[in-house]
Amino acid sequence: xxxxxxxxxxxxxxxxxxxxxxxxxxxxxxxxxxxxxxxxxxxxxxxxxxxxxxxxxxxxxxxxxxxxxxxxxxxxxxxxxxxxxxxxxxxxxxxxxxxxxxxxxxxxxxxxxxxxxxxxxxxxxxxxxxxxxxxxxxxxxxxxxxxxxxxxxxxxxxxxxxxxxxxxxxxxxxxxxxxxxxxxxxxxxxxxxxxxxxxxxxxxxxxxxxxxxxxxxxxxxxxxxxxxxxxxxxxxxxxxxxxxxxxxxxxxxxxxxxxxxxxxxxxxxx
Numbered sequence: 001x002x003x004x005x006x007x008x009x010x011x012x013x014x015x016x017x018x019x020x021x022x023x024x025x026x027x028x029x030x031x032x033x034x035x036x037x038x039x040x041x042x043x044x045x046x047x048x049x050x051x052x053x054x055x056x057x058x059x060x061x062x063x064x065x066x067x068x069x070x071x072x073x074x075x076x077x078x079x080x081x082x083x084x085x086x087x088x089x090x091x092x093x094x095x096x097x098x099x100x101x102x103x104x105x106x107x108x109x110x111x112x113x114x115x116x117x118x119x120x121x122x123x124x125x126x127x128x129x130x131x132x133x134x135x136x137x138x139x140x141x142x143x144x145x146x147x148x149x150x151x152x153x154x155x156x157x158x159x160x161x162x163x164x165x166x167x168x169x170x171x172x173x174x175x176x177x178x179x180x181x182x183x184x185x186x187x188x189x190x191x192x193x194x195x196x197x198x199x200x201x202x203x204x205x206x207x208x209x210x211x212x213x214x215x216x217x218x219x220x221x222x223x224x225x226x227x228x229x230x231x232x233x234x235x236x237x238x239x240x241x242x243x244x245x246x247x248x249x250x251x252x253x254x255x256x257x258x259x260x261x262x263x264x265x266x267x268x269x270x
Contacts, residue, residue, distance in 0.1 A: 007267055008032050008202040009218035010211045011175060013068070015040040016049030022056040028208045029215065032064040037080050038071070038095050046076045050083050057087050064090035066110060071096040081105065091132055096140070100128035108132035110175075114140040119159045122166035133173035135204060136163050139180070151187065152194065164199040176200040182207040192217035225268035228261035235261075 012030040014021050016037050025033050035056065041049040053067065067089050069080035084092050084105060094101055097111035098118045109130045113122050114137025126134055138156055147155030160176070167174035176195035179188045188210055192203055196218055203214040231248050235258050238246030245254050 007218075008064075008173065008175065010214035011066075011202060011204045012208070012211060013040060013178065013204060013206050016053040016056075017041050017045040019052055019055075022052060024208070026061055026063075028211055030063065030205070030211050031202065031215070032066060032090065033061075034066045034068050034093055034204070036068045037076065038068050046070070046079075050079065054083065054087070057089075060088075066091045066093050068093035068095065068112075093135065095137070097125055097134075100125050101130055103130070110135055112137045113159075113163050114138070115144055116141070116159075119162050122163055123169065126166040126170040126172045131170075131172055133175060133201075134163050134167045135175045136160055136177040136200075138177035151190070153191070157198075160195075160198055160200075168199060173201050174199065176203045178204050178206045179210065180206070182209060185209070185213065189213055189217065220264055220268040224264055228264040228268075231257065231261040232265060 008031045010030045011032045011034060012025060012028065013034045013036050014025045016022070016035050022035070035053045037046065037049050037053065057065065067080075067084050067087065069084060069092055070076040071094070081103065084107065089107055091108035091110050092103065092105055093110045093112060094103065095112045096115060096118070097113060098115055098121055101109045101111060103109060109128075110133045111118075111125050111131055112135045113119055113125070118125070119141070122134060125131060136159075138153065138160075141159060142149075142156060145155060145159070153160065164174045176191075176198075179191050181187060192214055195203060200218075202218045203210075205211055205214055231253060234246050234248045235253060245252055247253070248257075
């Protein structure tokens with residue numbers, strides 16, 4: 001039910017009621033897309049968005065497709081789930097998650113952590129077998145916490161780290177929140193670097209211009225891949241000589257460093 005997904009550096013939100021955006025999203029270079037029935041769709045357009053999503057998924061996509069449904073308790077939740085049951089999806093995104101999900105769906109669930117209670121319960125949510133990943137939702141969270149806007153997301157750092165910690169503790173994928181100002185590429189790049197430093201696996205994005213920078217920030221840099229392969233070669237030579245540890249660039253390396261290097265090399269393509 002929750003097979004480990006491929007590396008997700010960029011995950012693009014696409015409104016379900018925008019046919020042109022739905023058509024373009026196939027070819028923009030994002031690692032996955034989230035077809036959105038929730039915040040990006042006005043109440044009077046919910047039914048049209050469901051039909052737009054159905055039409056968009058009538059033919060196969062080259063990347064994983066997730067569907068963000070409206071939250072439990074809203075007038076649209078049941079109809080959204082009914083639609084999800086008829087589609088070929090990689091998973092369902094559940095907003096406002098505050099407890100382990102109880103959706104009756106044969107699909108992985110990506111739970112959005114965007115309330116204080118969601119942050120406090122993130123470990124229990126991540127531990128649920130149906131959950132594939134946690135997605136930080138800082139717009140709602142910042143409002144609920146009454147934090148002030150800050151370029152370094154100072155008031156949100158504890159919550160962001162809590163999301164990463166919960167996800168990583170249970171082998172799930174943490175995705176960072178969206179960056180709202182699509183006209184501030186420097187701010188977006190800074191937030192990507194911060195998110196990667198915090199331990200997020202990738203970034204959710206809202207505009208095509210954010211895809212390539214997110215892919216670059218969360219991808220494997222060529223120098224890092226080259227260094228990883230050199231470390232692996234040093235380790236293999238040491239093991240062939242019967243040694244349990246080795247020295248690389250003046251520092252001792254052991255199995256932990258080898259595992260990390262192998263992950264980087266595999267992520268880079270071999």
